[in-house]
Amino acid sequence: MSNELLTILEYIEQERGLNRELLVKAVEGALLSASRKSIHPASKLRVEVDPNTGAIHAWATLEVVESNPTNDQLVIERAREKLPDVKVGDIVEWEVTPRNFGRIAAQTAKQAIMQQLRKAEKEIVRDEFADRVGQIINGIVRRFENGNIIIDFQKAEGILSSREKIAGEQYMPGDRINALLLKVDILSAGPSLIVSRTHPDFVLRLFEREVTEIHDGVVQIKAIAREAGSRTKIAVVSTDSHVDPVGACVGLRGIRVRNITSELNGERIDIIPYDEDIRKFAANALQPAKVQSVEAFPDKRELIVYVTAEQSKLAFGKKAQNVRLSSKLLGWNISIQTAGEKPTESLEDKIRRASKALAKELDIREETAYTLVCNGYVSVEGVKTAGRAQILEIPDIDAAEIEAAFDRLDQ
Template identity: 45%
Template sequence: MNVDFIEALKELEKEKGIALDVLIEAIEAALISAYKKNFGSSQNVRVEINRDTGEIHVYNRRTIVDEVEDPRLEISIEEARKLRPSYEVTDILETEVTPRTFGRIAAQTAKQVVVQRIREAERTIIYDEFINREGDIVTGIVQRHEMKNVFIDLGKTEAVIMPTEQIAREQYNQGDRIKTYIVEVKKTTKGPQILVSRTHPGLLKRLFELEVPEIHDGIVEIKSVAREAGARSKIAVYSKHENVDPVGACVGPKGMRVQAIVNELRGEKIDIVKWSADPVVFVENSLSPAKVLSVHVNLSEKIAKVVVPDYQLSLAIGKEGQNARLAAKLTGWKIDIKSESQAEENNE
């Protein structure tokens, strides 16, 4: 090792943010193991790298004692004082034992340590970047499939969509560009593991924040989201400004904003409803597109009894109860839907 090696380490310090002292200390520690392995030594040794010249020196360290039990680790006070009269018992005597052939071994060892440290530093940088992005959207390219998991290339690293976070019947073809929601970032021995989702309600919310400037600016607020990924979703929105229509803002000119989100979610239907602090109004809005005749609420039990025209009953309930189920999720209320004729029969 030489001056050029030290300069190379200093460049790494600038580029990768790994302190020079940290690198050199790691190399010194690795060289101690390399020395003992290659020269069959069980001595207590210290390796020193000169920070200016890059020169390496290996020193045998022995403790000064009255009576020597292990000559590899100890030296008598009499022997030590022949070298320097000022030595005392318990002092450490160092003798240089740098082998002539140690340079090649040292260079190889140093290279391995530096590569490992660079890899660790890069993993830390990636982890620090993505741990702060939990709950955010990332765009990536479908890379491969392994054991039903889908791996997404994010550029610097990759993310994984577990089977439970994949939309049923959605195809993830290699090379497809998709948006996913970061659910969790884990630290593992192989580096950061980024878990992303296509089914999380947060994905829908973040897509609206990206597409609708009024939401990004805080004029329109998303109050709640109910989602059955791949099939249908409902989103309740509220405007802080009387002259801004929250539903219209989310739909966009000629439906362009909501259509962009529908396209990203491969055709998932989205109902945008107006949020209200009045539970009667909110429950009525949540059952859109069905028309509602009346809503009676039990505030203590959070139950809403809804009456709809006979011809609107199937629309209000939805296919396999989907519309009613999503409305209940969106409002947080248990919703009991009856047709007008059913309500009359029950005298409700």
């Protein structure tokens, strides 16, 4: 076993880059756990592995007694065979290595050793990547498992689930890929790094990397709203009156934003000037639509935006995406009204009416429909177009009810 163990230690040290001392401690713990019953009945045992030879020895902590020893005791006559000066009552470490310990260890400890080594590797991964959560990391696509992409980040593997992958993206083994590190998971089996390309912060980090003024703090990102793979709105402001925040993000001849769009597989990016005045901010957010006026109701965090009939289509956008993203960007509910048209009912009443109709069509509770409407999904067609995955990302949505609704729609 010593030669075999030494070979394993040398291989793992060289190929996986783990410290020999760390490996030896992991092996000692694994052998003790796997072979405790076959070593000695004492309660305090220690297994020692010679890191240079691979030789294995086991030791028990025993009390020296006159006679009639228990599991944790050793008679004085036997103790004096090796320790001539020992006395009754002394505590000694006594070697209890079984004659066939090498064979026992070979049969029972290999799996435990590998488990300990995987744990040691994951702890190294945690130490290496814990400070990089929320940052972009770069790796190489290795393989595909159940629709998920397994990525090699040199010192660890990561997993990009199908929900965290931008729709329409295609990768091949060997391709380089950038992703946002969401979490370092060392407790579960499989890849330790959980990454995403759909998270809004992925776009934010791309801007920080591409736009020097953002990295230096001259331009600040105040808010971001994203529908991954389709469109993102980002609100920016400058701390220097001489720096145009939108121009800085766009870059000379649009090179900066074009680089980011390319990384996002063609996702459209709207860069919007932030304004402390929520009405001006709303008008900016709804571009390219030209807004005539905005009424604000701060107590309800609601806005009524007036546009001409010609601009109404632009304000809503395709499948209501423009107004939906604008609402997310501001954190306020937005109602679009044609100029000159006075609302006959309050915004809340309209939302409730739309929720009731949507609940009936989808056969869901009005509370769930209300959440959908507040997030811009006011029709069955809009819900179907968004898709199951995107709807399930809505905060506080009833996942089980949505799953059941989509199952019915798919029939």
